[in-house]
Amino acid sequence: MSWTVHVPILTIAVPLLGAFALPLMAKVHRRLRDLWLVGVGAFTVAMIVTLAVQVFTGGVQVYTLGAEAADATLGPEGFPIRIMLVVDAMSAFMALIAALLGGAALVYALGFVEEGKGKTLSMSLFLLLWAGMLGLKLTGDMFNFFVFFEITTVAACGLIGFRAWESRSPEAAFKTLVMYILGGLLVLLAVGVLYGQYGALNMAFLSSQIQGGALDRIALGLLLGGLLMKAGAVPMHMWAPDAYGEADANTAIVLVANTQAALYGLFRMVFTMYGGASTPAVGWLVTALGALTILVAVLMAVIQTDLGRLIAYGAVSQIGFMLLAAGVGLATLATRPEFGRVALQGGVFHMFNDAACIGLLLLCAGAVRRAAGTGDLRSLGGLAHTEVWTSGFFLLGALALAGIPPLNGFASKLMIYQSSFRLSPILTALAVLASILLLAVFVRAFQGAFLGPRRNLEGGQPISPAMLAGMAVLAVVVIAFGLVPDLVVRHMVAPAADALWTGRDVYLAAVLGG
Amino acid sequence: MIGNLPFVVSMVLVVLGLWTLMTRRNLIKLAVGIVLIENGVNLFLVSLGYVRGGIAPIYTFAPADAPMVMPTPQALTLTSIVIGMATTALLLTFAVVIHRHRGTLDAGKIRELRG
Amino acid sequence: MNLLTGEGFWSPLVWLALAVAVTALTWWFRSKGRQDYKKGTEQATPFLSGEPMPEGVHVGGQHLYWGFVEALRPFVERIRAFHTGVVVDYVTWLVVMLAVVFLVVMLS
Numbered sequence: 001m002s003w004t005v006h007v008p009i010l011t012i013a014v015p016l017l018g019a020f021a022l023p024l025m026a027k028v029h030r031r032l033r034d035l036w037l038v039g040v041g042a043f044t045v046a047m048i049v050t051l052a053v054q055v056f057t058g059g060v061q062v063y064t065l066g067a068e069a070a071d072a073t074l075g076p077e078g079f080p081i082r083i084m085l086v087v088d089a090m091s092a093f094m095a096l097i098a099a100l101l102g103g104a105a106l107v108y109a110l111g112f113v114e115e116g117k118g119k120t121l122s123m124s125l126f127l128l129l130w131a132g133m134l135g136l137k138l139t140g141d142m143f144n145f146f147v148f149f150e151i152t153t154v155a156a157c158g159l160i161g162f163r164a165w166e167s168r169s170p171e172a173a174f175k176t177l178v179m180y181i182l183g184g185l186l187v188l189l190a191v192g193v194l195y196g197q198y199g200a201l202n203m204a205f206l207s208s209q210i211q212g213g214a215l216d217r218i219a220l221g222l223l224l225g226g227l228l229m230k231a232g233a234v235p236m237h238m239w240a241p242d243a244y245g246e247a248d249a250n251t252a253i254v255l256v257a258n259t260q261a262a263l264y265g266l267f268r269m270v271f272t273m274y275g276g277a278s279t280p281a282v283g284w285l286v287t288a289l290g291a292l293t294i295l296v297a298v299l300m301a302v303i304q305t306d307l308g309r310l311i312a313y314g315a316v317s318q319i320g321f322m323l324l325a326a327g328v329g330l331a332t333l334a335t336r337p338e339f340g341r342v343a344l345q346g347g348v349f350h351m352f353n354d355a356a357c358i359g360l361l362l363l364c365a366g367a368v369r370r371a372a373g374t375g376d377l378r379s380l381g382g383l384a385h386t387e388v389w390t391s392g393f394f395l396l397g398a399l400a401l402a403g404i405p406p407l408n409g410f411a412s413k414l415m416i417y418q419s420s421f422r423l424s425p426i427l428t429a430l431a432v433l434a435s436i437l438l439l440a441v442f443v444r445a446f447q448g449a450f451l452g453p454r455r456n457l458e459g460g461q462p463i464s465p466a467m468l469a470g471m472a473v474l475a476v477v478v479i480a481f482g483l484v485p486d487l488v489v490r491h492m493v494a495p496a497a498d499a500l501w502t503g504r505d506v507y508l509a510a511v512l513g514g
Numbered sequence: 515m516i517g518n519l520p521f522v523v524s525m526v527l528v529v530l531g532l533w534t535l536m537t538r539r540n541l542i543k544l545a546v547g548i549v550l551i552e553n554g555v556n557l558f559l560v561s562l563g564y565v566r567g568g569i570a571p572i573y574t575f576a577p578a579d580a581p582m583v584m585p586t587p588q589a590l591t592l593t594s595i596v597i598g599m600a601t602t603a604l605l606l607t608f609a610v611v612i613h614r615h616r617g618t619l620d621a622g623k624i625r626e627l628r629g
Numbered sequence: 630m631n632l633l634t635g636e637g638f639w640s641p642l643v644w645l646a647l648a649v650a651v652t653a654l655t656w657w658f659r660s661k662g663r664q665d666y667k668k669g670t671e672q673a674t675p676f677l678s679g680e681p682m683p684e685g686v687h688v689g690g691q692h693l694y695w696g697f698v699e700a701l702r703p704f705v706e707r708i709r710a711f712h713t714g715v716v717v718d719y720v721t722w723l724v725v726m727l728a729v730v731f732l733v734v735m736l737s
Binding site for chain 1: 631632633636637639640641642644645648693694697698701702704705708709711712714716718719720722723725726727729730731733734735736737
């Protein structure tokens with residue numbers, strides 16, 4: 001038995017251990033702490049990449065905790081009783097997103113988070129959030145889904161309210177925390193309903209049992225409510241701009257990944273667990289919420305004057321694109337036409353693209369705040385004179401987000417437009433309109449923050465090379481995925497989308513056996 | 515009918531908690547509302563695993579053929595209580611910090627972030 | 630090297646080649662234009678629209694797309710009114726959406 005079977009659990013365990021050992025390391029020496037941090041980060045990213053390669057080449061990987069063999073999923077009575085991690089292509093794809101954003105955030109934070117402002121504890125919480133997020137994406141068990149959901153809740157809200165010496169940050173954290181706890185409790189209630197009915201917590205087993213009866217539907221409603229809230233669908237999105245706007249830049253991009261983890265949870269529930277009993281109405285609901293999210297968030301972005309909050313509304317609108325695409329896929333799941341598959345591929349691809357370009361923009365906003373001492377667009381200006389790289393990265397991210405070819409946002413949006421057109425042209429019209437508005441919003445932001453004559457802004461500090469390195473990682477992804485979208489789609493996106501579209505049987509077989 | 519009473523009570527607790535969250539504006543009362551929902555959900559989980567006349571799932575002197583209540587929901591509930599304690603502590607901490615900054619606990623006045 | 634999108638395909642490299650060609654063509658066309666305007670006079674200054682500004686001041690970001698934003702303002706203000714920033718309203722919206730989700734899930 002080679003060590004590679006243990007990769008799924010190492011992916012979660014290493015950042016978890018790293019989080020709790022970090023304060024101890026800091027007691028010894030600051031250098032040791034930074035070394036430990038980089039070591040844990042590099043090891044986690046390496047594990048995730050290994051895991052992804054294994055899953056994309058060898059199919060679903062199952063890891064049963066506490067069993068003699070990793071693939072001994074069934075107990076003596078032919079019934080999955082143990083906790084297990086089930087990694088299919090979609091999980092691996094999401095873990096790659098977490099690796100990208102977590103890695104970039106870690107590099108950026110090394111130069112961004114100031115010593116003496118709780119760097120040690122902030123990085124501990126970051127590792128905890130990372131571990132929780134990865135657990136959410138890899139688990140094959142409903143109750144651990146809830147536990148990891150709550151780990152991300154506590155870690156994320158701790159990070160949002162971290163700057164307790166400012167008045168806005170605890171406010172954002174309180175609001176987000178109330179919403180997250182409620183979402184978590186809805187999920188727990190759904191877990192209880194499902195357990196009461198089937199006496200099991202394993203997702204694959206539940207999936208094989210669910211017929212779509214009244215209690216199943218109640219559980220589905222609770223899950224949809226909790227996960228749509230955490231994904232930030234309008235009108236349950238209002239915590240999102242508060243949280244993204246007030247958190248540190250390195251936190252904000254991990255929050256984006258966390259939001260996408262909730263979206264992954266939603267996909268896992270509706271496609272895999274309820275795949276056999278899904279009705280088009282749920283698909284239409286998700287589609288409608290997606291369209292509403294796109295439109296409302298973009299309109300709100302138009303009038304924002306704070307750079308962080310403006311980008312935050314941009315991030316919410318992108319979630320709308322993913323919901324729209326997934327909704328199109330879900331509404332057509334019964335007949336499985338080709339455009340439903342393309343829509344799902346577009347949505348899944350857009351998750352990665354959104355992670356890269358929104359992450360880039362949020363990191364740039366952090367750099368702007370650092371360099372100018374403020375994020376208010378009314379007093380910013382002329383930063384391009386001094387911060388050449390940051391302005392370049394911001395422009396790149398903004399163009400990619402608005403879907404300007406040949407950057408990565410265009411490829412996935414094109415897939416979403418063309419496939420949602422087949423379901424209803426109105427959806428496409430809304431999405432295109434939103435993209436145009438988004439371009440206007442970000443051109444304004446760019447002009448306001450970077451162009452114009454130099455201004456003497458007080459409280460500005462230089463941007464460190466580590467911050468630029470963090471941004472560069474994401475910028476490379478934005479350009480690379482834009483230039484070779486076909487390769488990315490063929491080797492990563494298509495397997496991930498197919499895992500949702502047709503992979504339910506494979507998922508069930510991997511856990512429950514032939 | 516009497517067997518369903520715990521479920522009814524747990525749902526009443528959840529609804530009461532939601533009602534608190536929607537009608538009260540004091541941050542501490544919001545925390546209380548959340549704890550109410552939490553307890554409702556916990557009660558729901560525990561009562562799921564109850565077997566009529568069952569004994570505790572871990573009991574050394576249990577007779578060989580005695581029915582036992584299901585242990586899994588109890589484990590879930592314990593985990594959920596611990597998690598609930600952590601989130602409630604965090605919630606109250608933020609309420610204290612907000613009070614220090616603003617001098618108020620009225621949610622209607624704590625709206626620097628809006629629009 | 631083409632990304633199939635269901636209806637057609639997307640190839641960024643072809644797009645880049647075309648973009649370079651169009652840019653070259655535009656540049657060539659522009660170089661054929663009039664060269665006889667007077668530099669340093671009124672003719673060379675840019676035309677500005679939007680809110681009245683004193684002469685020689687940088688036009689900040691909030692003035693871009695002024696008409697566009699102004700036309701959208703009635704809709705946006707209505708949406709903005711929803712974003713009260715009171716946490717109680719956030720919860721209320723969650724409960725409302727939960728009701729909608731339940732309605733859809735149970736009735737379908």
